[in-house]
Each structure stands twice: as structure tokens, then as C-alpha cells.
Amino acid sequence: MNWGVKLMIGMLCFMSFIIVLAVLMMKSKTDALVDTDYYEKGLDYDKDYNRKEQVNADNAAPIIQIVDGNISLKFKDKAEGDVKLVRNADKRLDKKLTISTDTLNTVKIPLKGIEKGQWRLIISWTTDGKAYLNEQEVMIP
Template identity: 55%
Template sequence: MNWGTKLIIGMLSFMTFIIVLAVLMMRSSDDALVDNDYYEKGINYDKDYTKKENVKKDHATPEVSIVNNTFIIIFSQAAEGTVKLIRTADKKLDETMVLKTDTANQFKIPMDGKATGLWKLQLDWKSMGTPYLYEKEVML
């Protein structure tokens, strides 16, 4: 076999590889890393930034712990809002819950049946008329 034949075989192999990758890319499902409401989040970024700054300014960072397979979130004052559990590996497992603290300013989330691994906890609440937003990555 001479060098010309080897060159043609190499080029054909490379072109086949590129075509297979292009076909696989076209058949893949939606990209989980891109939000569907990307532009809306961009427009509302200032509001979210202000809420995050309120957490720092008012020293309102909630305490998050996992005890007996239960998330326990302790707030400094009574709070109402939403809790989002975002699974970074699988968007289908994301959950949104209504947040309302008990008399001890706690909110408990049972973790039974939840997948282990990395989760993103997003707390969006109001306390004493002030809006707050807190995000934290947690490992189950």
C-alpha cells in the first residue's frame, strides 16, 4: 500500500467521524444547561441581585442542614415564599414548593425518594416585607 492510499483512507475515516458526530448532535435531546426562559431571567437579573444583596445586608442567610434524611432550613424571622430543588444532572427531577415557616422559623423538606448527588437549593422568600433570594449547592 502506498502513501496515497493511506492518505485517502485517513481522510475518509476523518470525514466519516465528523459526519457521525454531526448526526449524533442533531438527534440529541434539548440541552439541559440552557434555560427556556433565558431572556426573562436576564431582564429580571437586577431584581434577583437586589434580593441577594438584601440577604447579605440584613444578615438573613438561612441555616441549611440535613438531619435524618430531612432538609431543615432555619430562618432568622418568619418567612413565606418558594423553595426550588434543582437537580443539575436531570431537569425532570426539579421541584418547586411553597415555603411557610413554622413557629420555630423552620421549614422541613423530606428527602425520601430523592436521587443522591448534587442539588441546587434556591430559596426565594419575603420576611417582614423585605424580599430575599438565597442559592446554595447541596450534596445528598
């Protein structure tokens, strides 16, 4: 084999590699890092920002502890709202729960069915007509 044949074989291998990558790219799912409703979330950004700032202004951030197989949320005052448990590694594991505090202003979320690892808690609640939003990272042992 002379150098021309080797050059042609090398070019064919490279072109085949590029074609295979292009086909795989066309068959792949949409990018998991891009939200499908990013435009709507962008419009609501100001509302979320104001609710986060309200938490800072009123010093109303809940205390989060993992105790006796539960996630315990201790609020400053009586609260009602939602908790989203977001798993960055796998979107299918995300959970959304409705919460309401007890007489001690606490909420207990059982860890049954929640996998171990890093979770982001997005807590959205109202207290005395004021809306709040808080996000915290939690490690489930």
C-alpha cells in the first residue's frame, strides 16, 4: 500500500466518524438543562425575587433539620404553602408537597420514598398575607 491509499482510508474513517456523530446528535433528546417553559419562568422572576427578599426583610427563613427519618421545617409563624424537593441529578425524582404548620409552627416531611443524596428544597409559603420563597440545599443521609 502506498501513501495515497493510506490517506484515503484515513479520510474515509474520519468522515465516517463525523457522520456517525451527526446522526447520534440528531437522534438525541432535547437538552435537559433547558426548561421547556423558560419564557414563563422569566416573566415570573420578579415575583420570585420579591418573595425571596421578603424572607430576608422579615428574617423568616425556616430552620431545616433532618430528625428521626423526617425533614423538619421550623417556621417563625404559622405558614401554609408548598415544598418542592428537586433532585438535580434526576428530574424524575422531583416531588411537590403541600404543607401546613402544626401548633409549634413546624412541618415534618417523611423521608420514606426520598432517595439519599443532595436535594434542593424550594419552599413557597404565606404567613399573615405575605408571600415568601426560600431555597436551600439539603443532604439526605
